[in-house]
Amino acid sequence: MSLRYALLALLRVGPLSGYELQKLFAESVGHVWHAPDSQIYPELKRMESDGLITGEEQTRGQRGRRRVYHVTDRGGEDFFAWANAPMEYSRVRDPAHLRAAYLESASDDAARDFLTAHARHHRELLRRWRDEIARIRSGEHPMVQRRLAAIPEQERERAVAFKVFAYEGLAQRAEAEIRWAEQGLQLLNRLAGEEAPVTAG
């Protein structure tokens, strides 16, 4: 159900075609909530049939067409309801930590590879979050630009602060994952050291 609100958030700032929305999505909210095109187009149709948005059919050239979506009153209300409702947390289901619990069944090399890959993966994410934060702060971020143009000046600081806050959380989480993977590598070294303490002497 979150995709719907991520899309609504972008459309609330101003009408967009499915294609524009999809492009904008990929370089903004898509960092926090990934969705491929093949999910976005059908979801827009469903949102229209649910009365949250209306599609305005436009022509492009001779035969080209595109559908530009506008948020309805109902859509705006739904968005605010979502933004104000208590969150429902889903049950824990974490592939990486499940794997970690069974690292004893892996070879030393595989365990090491797992941990270095985990650190690498989260370093990459961390880079992305830090980039996003810099772009938001500098006003380059496309979502923030559109958003800031649409709201009174007083509220801009607030809008920027919450966007930065959200990405900060993801960055801090990535940092925690990196530290954890490094602890795991230390654990591997310690276990390897204990395994053959006599033969080493």
Add this chain to the structure above:
Amino acid sequence: MSLRYALLALLRVGPLSGYELQKLFAESVGHVWHAPDSQIYPELKRMESDGLITGEEQTRGQRGRRRVYHVTDRGGEDFFAWANAPMEYSRVRDPAHLRAAYLESASDDAARDFLTAHARHHRELLRRWRDEIARIRSGEHPMVQRRLAAIPEQERERAVAFKVFAYEGLAQRAEAEIRWAEQGLQLLNRLAGEEAPVTAG
């Protein structure tokens, strides 16, 4: 696909009926990878038809029956392949951080509620992870008990170390989430303070 390996991990230690497995699951791996009964029974059937486990039909009393599952050679190999294979990370899709990015659209009260609930949720999780770690270290943990009985003494330290490591990662993540929520509350206070600095004087 992880459920299958979580189940295989438990069965590898010794045969269990679907019911026993389901109970044991809930108080062990289920903390890391939640799955309801209604998912476990069908998955066992699928695993059997895929040749990873075999079901041995037993009777209980007059009419009662139960199916006890054993891991096949194929199942054991599959498990090791899983434990040694590189992880595939799925795209980011995080409801809480998506919501945080749009906290500007929420009322101050709703934002505060969201953040306190987030902290509360992760404090609860943290308590659970810390509990699990204590139970693993003390040898009370049912999964670890069964597991330790099945492996040579030298490898026990290794097995315990990795279990603790996995839960430590979850605990550290929970701590990061709590810190983040607290930063968010500070942000709210700061924004509230700036909003009406003159009327306060």
Add this chain to the structure above:
DNA sequence: CTAAACATGTAAAGCGTTACATGATTCG
């Protein structure tokens, strides 16, 4: 005898992934 625990599922719906599929327009 009755409640708790044992025991095992089916059905429907929603969400997400991956692969497939097609065509128009604009810019160089």
Add this chain to the structure above:
DNA sequence: CGAATCATGTAACGCTTTACATGTTTAG
């Protein structure tokens, strides 16, 4: 005229959730 970009989807499959559905055995 060819490539990039614009533009919009369908189909199949798998995982997860939620609700429903049923019956047996054992301990008190």
